[in-house]
Amino acid sequence: MKKKKHEILRVENLSFSYGKEVLSDVSFSLYEGDYLGIIGENGGGKTTLIKLIIGLIKPASGKITLCGKDIRKFNKWDEVGYIPQKATGFDQNFPSSVEEIVSLGLLSKKRLFRFITKADMEIVYRQLKKVGMLEQRKKKIGELSGGQQQRVFIARALVSKPRLLILDEPTAGIDPKTQGEFYEMLGKLNKEGITIIIVSHDVSYITKYVSKVACLNNKMFFHGTHEEFCSSHVVDEILGHEKHIVCHNHQNA
């Protein structure tokens, strides 16, 4: 008998407004090992949904349960890795080395006085090796290319060994070849057991790799497996011809 998967995230009747309603009555669940791609038009509420999930903003109504705990009381931040939209949009002259940036990801595991030890740095180096950035560990973060910086941020997000990895438009401004390598790396991480949520407006790319798709346009138009997505008529009017490209690509992937 197949083992029942743990629920990692539950979103119930979630609404949010910045004056104008951005999200209305959104509900869905995510289980351990899922790889969810959230797609939709610009202004459709994708980034807002992510910010609500990780508690950066508070919902007007509805409930979010993360790793079994109400988001308002959630404090196990080492279980969640997050890479924000425009993560590479920081001050490129910021005086910080790659290893310093990655070590910050370990702070969520620590208590009040958060010192980084030699043992912590060994973990940091292991993670950098995993994303192929160990050689660059002493370099200034601003000296790396956009794709390399994203790998460093992935390492920072993974260094605390999270159960859930959340990425908001992670490949914006990165060339197609590097994007492909980046998605391959995420696929490997997912196979190792990390649950992933990725937001992108690049529908054709993202849906090649994910196992579940959520289509958001202020409301949740669709949430299901990739196969259900391809057979659904609900999203036709939003994606139109693009949906056929997506489904065709996935079959060939």
Add this chain to the structure above:
Amino acid sequence: MLDILLYPFMQRALIAGVLVAVPCSLLGVFLVLRRRAFIGEGLAHISFGGIALGLLLGLNPLIVALLITLLGSVMIQLIKDRSKLPSDTAIGIFSYTGFALGVFIISLTRGFNTDLFAYLFGSILTVSKFDLLFSVILSIITILIIILFYNNLFYITFDEETARTGGVNTGIYKHLIGFLVATTVVISMRIVGIILVASFMIIPAAAALQISKNFRQTLVYSIIICILSVLIGMVLSATFDFAASASIILVNFILFIMIFLARKTVA
């Protein structure tokens, strides 16, 4: 020329100067990178009102200035967070109000203008034992707090949003930075004076940023540059009878220019 260092008053002043230089140069790095360089200037203006109030009430001016400046720091953060105003506007509101309070109090009395000048322009060589002790103790406390919370302060300086999801209570740390700056402004005013205190924070950090490869290195270079400025500036001041505060800041500036030009030449 270095005989001057054998005098006890000079040794006391140098110790105080070096101890105050450390929190100033450390905080300067966080402020410059967070684009909050002028919070030091704003809080210094507020402290002027506190100094004048302390002198008017016959209380220790440094203690009154510390309380008023801490209050100013909280108010700036609250107004910034709870209104739609940008941070420089919030700083401006309280900065000029604090300064106006000082000018208003001066206009009420003519009796303490000389004392007030000592705080406006700094007078480390004539500092009282109480003020010296007060500055040294607060410097040590500030340095310890920065060391204990170094990684959290670094995280919110680099990326505030991700720091929040990393379990850092960014609201508390923004107030903590405000408190540390307020305290540092007050303890530095006997050395460089209210008018120049912000530059004491900004210039060493700006110079360090020209040459550093990582965050830790930036902090160390900033401390070295600031301490060098204090030592050279004070020796020049005592030897040639220059104003101590102006000498320190001018040495700071010369070091910045030298580092800037050296970096450009190497590049």
